[in-house]
Amino acid sequence: MIQRSQLDLRKFVTPEFICGHGALRLAGRYARNFGMRHVLLVTDPGVRAAGWAGAVGESLTEAGVSFTVFDAISPNPRSRQVMAGKEAYLAEECNGIVTVGGGSPMDCAKGIGIASSSMRDILTFEGVDRVPVPAPPLICIPTTAGSSADVSQFAIITDEERKRKIAIVSKTLVPDISLLDPGPLTTMPRELTADAGMDTLSHAVEAYVSNASSPMTDVHALEAIRLITSALPAVLEEPDDLDLRFSTLLASLHAGLAFSNASLGAVHAMAHSLGGAYDLVHGRCNALLLEHVMAANYEAASDRYERIGAIIGRGESTPAEKVAVFRRALGVTETLAEVGVREDAIPALAEAAYNDPCMVTNPRSLTCDEIERIYMHAF
Template sequence: MLWDFHFNLPTSIEFGKGKVKNIGKRAKELGGNKALIITDKGLAQTGILDKITQSLDQEGVNYIVYDEISPNPKDVDCESAYQKFKNENIDLLIGLGGGSSMDTAKAIGTLLTHGGELRKRYGVNLLEREIPPLICIPTTSGTGSEVTRGSVITDTVTKQKEAILDLKIAPKLALVDPELTVTLPKSITAATGMDALTHAIEAYTCKVAQPLSDALGLYSIELIAKYLPLAVENGHDLEARKNMLLGSLVAGIAFDNTDLGAVHAMAEPLGGLYDTPHGVANSIFLPHVFEYNIPSNPEKHAMVAIKLGANPEGKTIEETAYEGVVLLKELANKIGIPSFRDLSNVNPEDFPFLAEGAFKHLCTQANSRDLTKEDYLNLFQKTYEEKTTTLIES
């Protein structure tokens, strides 16, 4: 654990039922005269978008709705949106939806203030100017993008996911309203919830973990382990939805102040190549990477296992830690996460390419245990050999 550390929380957070109704007032406070709302077509057809536009109308804030977002946002789509809106005098951005919408909002904001191609902005702290003020409104309990300084975009040339990491793209405000998540389908609830759990576990176990993020990570793990199955079982269980949204938010703050690890290093090349939903990819690799990492820090992995529900009585630290592997697999199976082999477009011949991408990924450096390219290849193969699971209904 790092005892010399720096902790950032540049985003103001409003959490609770009905908070989305405040967006008109908050938009004006941020100096917004013309907002660009970035969302997807599904949300654009729901009453959620209406709540936002009505609030903006009441405060006299003009807006344009851009609803061309798709999962795993691509560079060409962000650049197309920039070309469409660059002369519209946009002075406020609103990201409504899951991580794809919020990450796209950050990318469009980057282009609005810097111009050019998006790939020239990939990297850490490379931006020269802040993007227009950004308000993020999550409708899933997964990415934590409403409180992070990262935007993950698929590069259509390299087929890899790339990231812009800079405080200059961090949201100014997160309006976090659990009522917006109650209609989320079971399969998306499961996948995004496991994404948040991965964030919490990797933030807690990675090499650059620090005291504040450790506290947040453990709290998030405990919340998600308890409430994710309940939220999947009954989406209208507002108590479960509230705690899942809180777990996701807390995990986002944790990993934004530390780093992630090999689970993300494997999941992002998979998403870049096959367009696999990010939460599903994380879920698939999490137990296997967790098991691989245990020797690097048995105590921390045992603590994760305890937060997942393991009973340490009469067991060694290592035995408790390895029980965490079983619990992660049981959780994924219970909520209907598919196995690697269940993904119809996966080709084992691509594993060397995926291993190469994982090894080069920035998260590899922070992973709890060092990995070689061969280690990644072995993990891809081992995960693929895992037996299949039964899928839940959407």
């Protein structure tokens, strides 16, 4: 069992944020307040096509701030995309970054910021507290309710050559302000809504059982679990309902505040490994792993898992079984084999997961063999 004391020294880092309908339209005012003259507007083609990058651009123009759009970003953003963004930032003589999108543009924007200020390759920042120079001012406007990159001190970037994801953890990655608006969430397709929601649930569960959890992070983790498990099934039925979308955004905010300060665990370590090797959707990887990691970890934090189970639903089943029922009800029903994972790849996946920084705060230490067995349960 983990021994925690509320008297342990803890730090809690959070950005300034504004949440509510219409928050996106404040982008220009805040860019001007931060002294931005020319902005790199970081987004992706889907968000641009949905009109949200244009709406942010209008707000910037109204405030007298010029901008250059950078949208050459894929899901699971690559290191070369970050470095191309850094070149654009420098060539266009930008002095601030505004990003509108899901976790991929936001993580890429964070990477562009630190790569530009330190003039270094993004892959050299891997690990905890390895960013020596502060990034330029950053405004985040999320268009999904899941990644929580808009409040976290994390950025996850894919190293294409090594086919793995690196985690960069630094206070310098916390945005200067995040504008949390439910409007942009309404254009998320159903599958992405479900995957992003399962990412939120995974963040909250992992933060709550993390061996770096604290009373400050617990309250946010539990509220995130309550909000996402009640709002997510409903929002899939009513995708245009702004109140329901806002509940999922609040859940993502609470989960982000929790995990940014308590870190994560084996679900994310194993999802990063899968996403790096197979370029799979991050939230889907978490969704397929969460219940199996909960079962493997249960004895190390049984009280905490039982509390999670009690929030998710009544009945005699285990917390892991309740999560399994929940995700199947969302339509997330595949196995790892069905999403293309090969059985003979599992030892290498387990080794990468074992070395992921998120594994450090898992409530129990897992061997490579144990990690392989968890992958096999999800297989």
